[in-house]
Amino acid sequence: MPGKKVSEKTIRRLSHYARCLREARIDGTPFVTSKHLSERCGISSAAVRKDLAVFGEFGKQGSGYEVSGLLENIERILGTCDPPPVIVIGAGIIGSALLESGLNGTGGYRYLASFDSDPKTIGKTIAGVRVQSLAELRDVVSEQGDVIAILAVPPGEGQNAVDNLVSVGCISILSFTLEPLDIPDGVVLRYVEVSTELDLLTYSLKCRDRS
Amino acid sequence: MPGKKVSEKTIRRLSHYARCLREARIDGTPFVTSKHLSERCGISSAAVRKDLAVFGEFGKQGSGYEVSGLLENIERILGTCDPPPVIVIGAGIIGSALLESGLNGTGGYRYLASFDSDPKTIGKTIAGVRVQSLAELRDVVSEQGDVIAILAVPPGEGQNAVDNLVSVGCISILSFTLEPLDIPDGVVLRYVEVSTELDLLTYSLKCRDRS
Numbered sequence: 001m002p003g004k005k006v007s008e009k010t011i012r013r014l015s016h017y018a019r020c021l022r023e024a025r026i027d028g029t030p031f032v033t034s035k036h037l038s039e040r041c042g043i044s045s046a047a048v049r050k051d052l053a054v055f056g057e058f059g060k061q062g063s064g065y066e067v068s069g070l071l072e073n074i075e076r077i078l079g080t081c082d083p084p085p086v087i088v089i090g091a092g093i094i095g096s097a098l099l100e101s102g103l104n105g106t107g108g109y110r111y112l113a114s115f116d117s118d119p120k121t122i123g124k125t126i127a128g129v130r131v132q133s134l135a136e137l138r139d140v141v142s143e144q145g146d147v148i149a150i151l152a153v154p155p156g157e158g159q160n161a162v163d164n165l166v167s168v169g170c171i172s173i174l175s176f177t178l179e180p181l182d183i184p185d186g187v188v189l190r191y192v193e194v195s196t197e198l199d200l201l202t203y204s205l206k207c208r209d210r211s
Numbered sequence: 212m213p214g215k216k217v218s219e220k221t222i223r224r225l226s227h228y229a230r231c232l233r234e235a236r237i238d239g240t241p242f243v244t245s246k247h248l249s250e251r252c253g254i255s256s257a258a259v260r261k262d263l264a265v266f267g268e269f270g271k272q273g274s275g276y277e278v279s280g281l282l283e284n285i286e287r288i289l290g291t292c293d294p295p296p297v298i299v300i301g302a303g304i305i306g307s308a309l310l311e312s313g314l315n316g317t318g319g320y321r322y323l324a325s326f327d328s329d330p331k332t333i334g335k336t337i338a339g340v341r342v343q344s345l346a347e348l349r350d351v352v353s354e355q356g357d358v359i360a361i362l363a364v365p366p367g368e369g370q371n372a373v374d375n376l377v378s379v380g381c382i383s384i385l386s387f388t389l390e391p392l393d394i395p396d397g398v399v400l401r402y403v404e405v406s407t408e409l410d411l412l413t414y415s416l417k418c419r420d421r422s
Contacts, residue, residue, distance in 0.1 A: 005418060008411060015410035019389065040391045078410050079417030086409065097308030098405075105366060105389050106406035148412050155316065171419070172412040174405070178230065178316050180251045188415040190408050194309075194385070195317035197401050198297065199226035199289050200219060201359050201383040204399040206290030207216060208382070 006077065013051055014074050016041040021071040022107055033064035075107070084146040084172070085112035089161050091121050091131045094176050095152035099126040112147065113140050138168040151175040162189070217288065224262055225285050227252040232282040233318055244275035286318070295357040295383070296323035300372050302332050302342045305387050306363035310337040323358065324351050349379040362386040373400070 006014075020040045024032050034052070038045040052065060075081040086103065088095045091114045103109040111129045115137050116122055124131045132140070141147055149170045153161045158177040165173060166187055173189045175181060183189045217225075231251045235243050245263070249256040263276060266284050286292040297314065299306045302325045314320040322340045326348050327333055335342045343351070352358055360381050364372045369388040376384060377398055384400045386392060394400045 006414070011411055011414050012407055015407045016391075018410070019406065020391070039393075042391055077414075079413045080410055083409070083413050084416060093308050093311045097304050100304045103406070103409075106409060109406070109409050146416050148409060148416075172416055174408050174412060180227075180231070180253055182250075186419070188412060190412060192403055192405065192408060194403065195230065195314070195320070196223055196226045197385050197403060198294070198314075198317060198320050198359060199229070199291055200222055201385060201399060201401060202290045202294050203217070203222050203288075205295060205357050205359075205383055208397070 010051065011078065013041070013043055013047070014078055016043065017048070017051070018071060018074045018078065018080065018107060019105070021067050021074070022105075024067045025071065030067055031064040032067055036064070080107055083108045084148050085110060085144055086148045086150060087112050087137075087140065087170075088114040088129075088150045088152055089116075089134075089137075089165065090114075090151065090153035090157075091116040091118075091124070091126060092152065092154060095150075096126050098150060098152060098176075099129050102127060109148075112144065134164065137164065141165075141168045141170050146172070148172045148174060151177055153177060155179060221262065222289065224252070224254055224258070225289055227254065228259070228262070229282060229285045229289065229291065229318060230316070232278050232285070233316075235278045236282065241278055242275040243278055247275070291318055294319045295359050296321060296355055297359045297361060298323050298348075298351065298381075299325040299340075299361045299363055300327075300345075300348075300376065301325075301362065301364035301368075302327040302329075302335070302337060303363065303365060306361075307337050309361060309363060309387075310340050313338060320359075323355065345375065348375065352376075352379045352381050357383070359383045359385060362388055362392075364388060366390060 017037055020037055034045045034048040037048045086109055088098055088111060095114060099111055099114060103111060114129050114131050115134050116131050117134050121131050122133045147170055149165050151158060151161055151173055155177065158179045158181050162173060162181045162183060166184060171187045175189060175191050178195060181189060228248055231248055245256045245259040248259045266281055297320055299309055299322060306325060310322055310325060314322060325340050325342050326345050327342050328345050332342050333344045358381055360376050362369060362372055362384055369390045369392050373384060373392045373394060377395060382398045386400060386402045389406060392400060
């Protein structure tokens with residue numbers, strides 16, 4: 001696995017294992033079994049063993065995987081040993097809630113700054129994070145290098161915000177807005193889509209009714 | 212497509228088309244082309260045409276798809292013509308923000324009620340939705356029939372909340388909590404996982420650095 005590009009599905013599973021291993025580390029548990037990881041992550045034991053086979057030296061017959069060594073290796077693959085800081089664009093209802101609920105339990109991510117266009121919001125501090133003017137975005141991003149931007153702007157303002165982020169060199173964006181957004185090549189945009197998740201649940205309810 | 216079980220990937224695309232068609236309906240646009248749907252949904256034109264081929268009568272050479280007829284058919288497949296009401300478990304930071312930001316643009320979903328265990332929060336009204344005691348959960352769910360529950364409880368309280376929901380007959384859950392949750396067969400649980408999304412973005416930054 002190390003060295004070659006890993007599929008999104010595998011990265012997603014590794015992210016789950018890492019979360020579980022961090023919990024174990026906090027609990028002071030030195031070893032975890034594939035069964036434990038399987039149950040905690042909702043992934044079959046066989047899949048866990050297959051994923052982790054590449055880290056052979058951390059799995060021991062009988063005692064399981066060595067927590068800190070395995071976590072370190074997974075984090076090296078994910079790039080999360082030293083995760084990029086997170087900025088929030090839009091300090092409205094969702095943006096504020098994200099800042100207030102923080103990033104504990106995510107393995108080292110932290111909010112660096114937030115940005116808004118509303119003069120009444122700029123200058124406020126939310127959960128220790130200052131809301132800055134969008135005019136300051138360029139300086140913050142160019143000073144930091146890699147950042148992840150969470151987009152939490154009102155409907156209709158998404159594309160403008162993305163264009164702004166791209167123009168200052170931000171290439172990793174997680175959008176909480178519903179609108180589809182255009183991005184140039186080289187920019188990675190992911191969506192947290194509550195309405196799509198609701199549709200998937202509604203469809204599963206409908207299938208249950210029919211079966 | 213109608214009649215047989217559709218894959219999650221297809222449901223996700225149909226959900227995107229539906230959102231786009233609702234926008235067109237609001238704009239008063241009677242027809243949309245596959246190119247328009249492709250651009251708005253970030254899905255290739257070929258895939259759009261393939262997905263929508265089953266609704267043949269709504270696609271016309273040159274003019275595109277008839278918005279209201281196509282939307283009606285997609286919503287019939289999704290089961291979203293009459294979507295189930297949504298309840299929110301946990302009226303803390305994230306739960307309140309979800310209630311306040313509402314479900315406009317989701318095609319008919321609405322918040323029915325919210326529930327909390329904190330006596331200081333119970334009785335409050337957030338964006339028109341009353342926060343009720345968890346003791347009232349059973350009555351609300353049994354009166355409504357199908358509901359979707361959004362889980363927005365503090366860390367460590369997720370499993371308890373899920374057990375509670377399952378015991379009153381709720382089988383569709385969307386979790387905003389990080390912790391892995393056990394559910395019995397027949398219950399569908401989906402996660403909105405901000406930390407996994409951050410890991411996926413971090414990995415893509417890392418791959419960019421290497422290439």
